[in-house]
Amino acid sequence: MARTNWPWTLLACVALALAPMAAWAHADPHPGGGFVAGLLHPISGLDHVVAMVAVGLWGAVLDPPALWVLPVAFPMVMAFGGLLGLLGIPIPGVEIGIAASGLVMGLMVLFELKPPLWLAALIVAAFAVFHGHAHGAELPAGSNALLYSLAFVIATGLLHLLGILLGETRRWPGGRRFVQGAVGVVALIGLLFLEQALR
Amino acid sequence: MIAPFAHLYATGFGPWADGMARLFLEPTELLLVIGLVLLALQAGKTCCDRLPVLLPVAWSLGALIGLTLPSELLLALPCTALLGMVGLLVALDVRLRPVLLLPLAAALALLFALVAGSALAGHPGALAALLGETVAMAVVSTLLCQSLAPPHPRWRALGLRVGGSWITAAALLMLGWLVRHPQ
Numbered sequence: 001m002a003r004t005n006w007p008w009t010l011l012a013c014v015a016l017a018l019a020p021m022a023a024w025a026h027a028d029p030h031p032g033g034g035f036v037a038g039l040l041h042p043i044s045g046l047d048h049v050v051a052m053v054a055v056g057l058w059g060a061v062l063d064p065p066a067l068w069v070l071p072v073a074f075p076m077v078m079a080f081g082g083l084l085g086l087l088g089i090p091i092p093g094v095e096i097g098i099a100a101s102g103l104v105m106g107l108m109v110l111f112e113l114k115p116p117l118w119l120a121a122l123i124v125a126a127f128a129v130f131h132g133h134a135h136g137a138e139l140p141a142g143s144n145a146l147l148y149s150l151a152f153v154i155a156t157g158l159l160h161l162l163g164i165l166l167g168e169t170r171r172w173p174g175g176r177r178f179v180q181g182a183v184g185v186v187a188l189i190g191l192l193f194l195e196q197a198l199r
Numbered sequence: 200m201i202a203p204f205a206h207l208y209a210t211g212f213g214p215w216a217d218g219m220a221r222l223f224l225e226p227t228e229l230l231l232v233i234g235l236v237l238l239a240l241q242a243g244k245t246c247c248d249r250l251p252v253l254l255p256v257a258w259s260l261g262a263l264i265g266l267t268l269p270s271e272l273l274l275a276l277p278c279t280a281l282l283g284m285v286g287l288l289v290a291l292d293v294r295l296r297p298v299l300l301l302p303l304a305a306a307l308a309l310l311f312a313l314v315a316g317s318a319l320a321g322h323p324g325a326l327a328a329l330l331g332e333t334v335a336m337a338v339v340s341t342l343l344c345q346s347l348a349p350p351h352p353r354w355r356a357l358g359l360r361v362g363g364s365w366i367t368a369a370a371l372l373m374l375g376w377l378v379r380h381p382q
Contacts, residue, residue, distance in 0.1 A: 068357050072290055072364045079368035086375025139376055146226040146279075149372035153365045
């Protein structure tokens, strides 16, 4: 069996993580395009944050295989939506779809609904396209678009991970109540955004 | 890949170090290396052992040919699409046999190096820089392939697929960006 050398792995990961920031500092004078800008973009909008955390939470509630299908499939579907946005292909009701995503997924987790995997995947994919489309249309002009895109995807993945970790607290005493409280807040925020979008 | 292709990042330690730094400052090239390493990690130990040798050899060959080209190759769109394809193979956990994966890796490294070489042609210290980048590539691929060699626990296998998914997603967004802002 191969021996895992953790210090080296850790060192390589830290180097890889820091390198793009250096690239941002050197290569791109445009403040909108770069790794840090991409990393910050998904967490700058509360509607996106709550929806991404809700996706992770729902994955945790659904258990495997949804738990591992989700983080693999979601970024690619979201990026496909982003591609549509960048190409200027319109999708009706993007803002409503984004706002509804937090509410719908919050309620799914709150009531611990467990639809078949294909249906859950379809719901999440539809919302992923809405989120991706909105963000794709906002992708700024700059020389480091790939760094920006990568950072954007990583930040979204980390929000999923946060949701999954929050969802896993259900295994602890009192964790179920905590998760229900958290998704209650998510659903409430989703409702507020939906109300604004429908105005 | 776009503007950064045209120049080296001055580290202050000469062209060799500039070339080494270039691998970490060029997202396209770094993502290609990481994507191919992830593919090799999924494919098994044989690929993990051979990729760190094959990749620098193919890269240096492509870079040397690229340096002789009369003009810069503008292949950002196909290169990004190929990068997305590598990530997709990883995300889908497609376990290629060594006879398929290794020639694929060599061909991709050769193509990307051709583009890099053609971009640096005429740049003072281009040869040293490209050799420095080759060494950095060998070090990175060796470190990753050896420290993360199979067999993989379940969580790491999932982590590899997530990594591939991120590469594909970034490449998809980049493709759209390239269409919107043509070179």
